Amino acid sequence: MAEDYRKYLQPDIVGKLKGMELRARLVVEGFIAGLHKSPYHGFSVEFAEHRQYMPGDNIRDVDWKVYGKSDRYYVKQYEEETNLKAYLLLDCSGSMRYQSGDRVRKLDYAGMLAGALSYMMLRQRDAVGMVTFDDKLRRYIPPRSKSGHLHVLLNEIAAQQPSEVTNIAGTLHEMAERIKRRGLVVVLSDLLDDADQIIAGLKHFRYQRHEVVVFHILDPRERDFAFPREAVFKDMETGEELTTLPYQIKKDYAGAVQAFSDRISTACRQSNIDYHLVDTSMPFDKALYAFLSKRVRMF
Secondary structure, X not given: OHHHHHOOOOHHHHHHHOOOOOOOXXXXXXXXXXXXXXXXXXXXXXXXXXXXXXXXXXXXXXOHHHHHHHOOOEEEEEEEOOOOXXXXXXXXXXXXXXXXXXXXXXXXHHHHHHHHHHHHHHHOOOEEEEEEEOOOEEEXXXXXXXXXXXXXXXXXHHOOOOOOOOOHHHHHHXXXXXXXXXXXXXXXXXXXXXXXXXXHXXXXXXXXXXXXXXXXXXXXXXXXXXXXXXXXXXXXXXXXXXXXXXXXXXXXXXXXHHHHHHHHHHHHHHOOOEEEEEXXXXXHHHHHHHHHHHHHHOO
């Protein structure tokens, strides 16, 4: 297993990532994740319990409502929290198995992106969790900020095998209801499902005031349909087969794929969702650097 998961975080990529950070733009009152200093009292902590006031305690921590009821001084105690909680949603449906030629599978490409993002955010002392899904939620790993948590996440990525079914929107809605504290949600998927339902699922996160990043991962052949003169196509989730001459439908197909991507991209932009179309022909580290560079320019 150790050998399996290491491919999702290659040493040369780790070296390049050490000086970089992933900044959140929208969550937690505009706080920039990675700076780890908040001007908001009590922002980086959550209330735990009361205790009796002791000399030297900060007067601002006194709970005056409790004093009014009991005529005793009590202060609020807090549990320290990381500045950001991130949730990586990894699509493991059948279509993520696809790869053309000697290119990497879409699932492995998504896994490498997820591994690199996990490494970066854990270095920032942010908490990272993971959700794997197909037609339902496979596993939910709650966010943790300890460095050893990276091995848990990478092992989970390495253990995934694509299934035969998909229901992207269902998982998006389920997780939007499940995640209570605002955070950063990163979706890694080919989004090959009903566009309207996917858009509704992404908007559900925004309604809950989460920041959302979408990596729309496609193989280049899924975009340009540049296949041999005659080919048999098999649906990776239903097994249905179709024999056709690709050149006859190439233009219409490519146009339909572009329209599908544009529709989701436009909906994301309108909802302040960070959308990135990623082609597996691009080395994943270059795709990651392009994404991070864009994020930095947004400030």
